[in-house]
Amino acid sequence: MNEPKRFSWAKFPESIGWRDHAVGAALFVAYVIWLLITARSLGFPRDESFYFHAGQSYARWFDQLVAHPKAAMERGAIDGAWGYNHEHPSLMKSLFGISWLVLHQKWKIIADASTAFRLPGMATGGLSLWVTYLFGARVYSRRAGLMAAVLLALMPHIFFHAHLACFDMPIAAMWILSVYVYYRSVQEKTLGWALAAGIVYGLTLETKHNAWILPAVFVPHTLVVYGRAFFGDKGEKREKLRLPMELISIAIVGPFVFYALWPWLWSDTANRIREYVEFHVHHEYYNIEYLGKNYFGPPSPPSYAPVMILATVPSITLLLFGLGAGERLAALWKRLREKLLGTSDEPDLLLLLAFAAPLAVFFLPKTPIFGGTKHWMPAYPLLAIFAGRGFDLVADALGRAVSALPGALAKRQRELTWALGALCIAAPLAITVHSHPFGLSAYVPLVGGTAGGADLGLNRQFWGFTTQSVAPYLQANAPRGASVFIHDTTGDAWARMLDEGRMRRDLRATWSPGDAMFSLVQHELHMNEVDHQIWVVYGSTAPAYVLTHDGVPIVSVYRRK
Template sequence: MNKIDEQDRETKRTDVAEQGPLADSTEEPKAAPVTAPVADDDANAEPSAANAEAKEREESHAEPRSNETAKKNAADALPIGARVSAWAKRNVDHLIGAGIGLVYVLWLLGTARNLGFSRDEGFYFSASSEYERWFKLLFSTPGKAFERSAIDQIWAANHEHPSLVKSLFALSHQFLWGKWKIFEDQSTAFRFPGMVFMGLALWITYLFGARAFSRRAGIMAAILLGLMPNVFYHAHLACFDVPIMAMWIACIFTYWCAEKKGGLGWALAAGVMYGLTLETKHNAWMLPGVFLPHALLIHGRAMATETSKTARLPIPASLLAMATVGPAVFLLLWPWLWNDTLPRIQEYVNFHLHHDYYNIEFLGVTYFGPPSPKSYMPVMIAATVPTVTLVLFAVGAIDRLRVLVARLFTWAGTALERTFSWPKEAPPNDPVQTDVLLFLSLAVPLAVFLLPRTPIFGGTKHWITAYPALAIFAGRGFDLVATRIEALLREKTTWGDAKRRWVVALVGAFTCLAPFVVTRHSHPFGLSAYVPFFGGTAGGADLGLNRQFWGFTTQSLDPWFRENTKPGDTVYIMDTAWQSWQRMIDEKRIPPWLRGVGSPAEAEISIVHHEQHINEVDYNIWTEYGTTAPEYVLTHDGVPIVSVYRRPPGLQRGRARNR
């Protein structure tokens, strides 16, 4: 260890001790609150990897400002290699998190070409192309771009959703496809920001897990979040679901940092981040449900005391920033709201408050309106999130609930001046109540789906914002499992630390194997995939769970189209959006010689995407073609996804035969 490191360690200990939970863990390594395992025998065990790592993290994250300049000057004197090494050591968590995110984005890019376009992607391609016009105008003649006529004409497109993500789609398309030609497919350029958001989600999930629990928990959390078939599917799309998942956890993480570290800078960062989250998707309006109870919990007493003394209500800076800077950022980044602001906001709110209910199948019943089944969310989570991930989540969540309850008992004991038989030792204090924050960030998006009026047509994507917290608890669960395994290995073998660490790493890889294999196999039918304990894709079909929505599977017919169609053949495109069909043709994802048409009557070939409520289309095709027999059925694990009918040769339209 060099001199600078030694200096850092000294100063950081001082700094950390002022910060709360992590500081406690430095002073009391055996009773580390959020970083150390809570089981009694763990406390007696030799310092675990998690404890050592927590110490290292504290050293690398808690930078005392007073020493920064001196340190910088000393660091400048070092050779470049040592400086890079020191920088990497200081930023090791960011490097790990970003590394996981990068690998995942590369995986998404490598598989994007296989995945067709859903209906909503088609609409967003179209809206983003409009916005791109505006950006071109902005870069060429900024004055014109800010004229009302330009704004209203261009930003009217798809104004039921905020503009940030679609603007990123537009800019990505403009530069990464149009100008720099990095991507061959226009669609990949449109989709790329969504993929980067997924990378960001993994990065932040890792950081949160690593800083709240351990680096091992963070790594597992990020990996397990990425290895969910539904998440993997949505991460490919030029849509808002994965971006809002990323921004949801990023906003909560920023708020957590603001609460932990204090200062105007972090508070403003929380405000800006909340504004960006509002500008991503309307799920952000639920975030006060996370922040307000949490802030009340950690500041409530101080606020009450202050209010009684001064008759003024002190509001935490981060909340104040989110309530002021947040909406300002929201307005500033959405040109559609620059004119007729209030009526347009009202229109936006009304659109989502009175959104149409679309059809969705659940346990053999097609739901189309309230009341939504309360079991939908829990069953769908159990059916789509790999079971080992859910078991790890249960382990981690129960552990943290145990700590929370222990804290409650300790607090009650103190308040009532009583001694309870449990807990034997007071759990470590956590002034920022990280566990409560994580539980809120999990519970708030899920709780909405227990309300009878919440539409369920989006399947799992509408509560996707809960998944980072779920994954963080799963990471914590793995941490406990790994600690137990390490303890057993210490007890039963004479293996050294390194060997034991390898075993734990192998167990980690082994634990992730099933989620990886299941996720990889699900592509490009991510929405049809159900976890093996639910019987896989066929099990989902047996149970009457939704198999897909919004026609993205059309592209998977490409090999059949190429073999079995000829130039000029007309195809009834069914649930495929016209924009999606056109993009698939443009990018030669399906044979460019096909001509899409809007009804079976006009088509030589008709397709039907298998969903219960779409059976009507299937039967209408029978009426039109006079046959019940599809020529081809696209399947995933033997389950029909799309049926393809061909008008029988020589059969006049509508002449029923074969009755």
């Protein structure tokens, strides 16, 4: 943990500084550009269509706030604008809407409204890489931080969700940022960093309800770090005892930021907070397939999260994670046995808690699993940091082995480290590129890829986003004005596809196979009954077209004879 914090190929100072932020910014820009380039090929999930609508509503209120502030602050104006989709906090939907209003409507910089809506979510994908690099570089080494950021970017499910105007990538980014700023506040022990910890936690609360879990990370870590001050000998106590300002700020400033940024809460506050909490505590269940069984309620299988992580995160990333996390867990255990725990800022403990907390709830029998991997995505930046540490261990072992060799090969440590890094990212890169735009269908080669995941009975997709992928077939085969049963796709998502020319504008959506010339089926286990309905209505069991990914049916298109 005291390795030189410099790249072997560049002269960086020992301390983390502006050069490291330049590296983080470069990762941010490169990832956002990649997401922008690939965004148009990805259709619109159900949830996105709701958040597009909410973003427009909120943006118009901000527009009114600038033009007529007194009228905008009246309760009727606030409730009218912010009442839609008030089940979720407002931060990301506000950013979606402002991006749409400014970059698409007013300045016309971005041609597609959907891309303008999606840009803030993409930016959080870039932010997650930036902070992951900084955290890994500060705690372990710059090499570990860089590898961690790249491996995080090259997780197929991360790449899929990073495109969307949803909350799953944003909460992953805000989770790692909140943990990082808290850690810096513990290190620096200043009022400024403590206030920053509270503000960032408030923004995390305002992003998604996963933030409720973060105190389970901060409080145990604070107790360990400050424990020796309270329970050590008197001399040690006089030297170290101080109030945990960062925890106090998180408890006070955080909720204030949460309240201040969500106008829906400004009236009837207690009842609306109660409604928000109860919505998520008693969230309805949706269908999800797992190992060939359809789950539509508790109990949830405790193996779900481990199996899905094993099946969706590139195996080399998990192998490096195992090495890194195992080594740091052993070091933490050693510190505990030697009674040294709490004599430092304990980064290993913090990272392990921040990794475990988002996953722990999925071992509870009543936790809904319908969102799949997206619900524990806040754990993935931490997983990547430990993978970066694992790469450090392997690279150091390679360096020691090479240095013992005779001749010129012993002087090639830098080149061999680069080659090792390239080998470690090659497979995740190939898997991630190949997964698009069917990221939710993608499974790693360890389980047989997409086909293996289907054979195991793992979920193939949800949200109806794959409708856009059959646009070429409908373009070539549907008569003008043809009606299409769009199955699991929402009307707003369909309208967005038509508006942006992603689907032929003359095609008409219907909500029943009996009213349609063409009928789509997005393949999920619980959707099998839709096939049967179409067979009865159309008098045929043969689809006219089947969209596949690696031979696995994703969408079937039936045509009425």
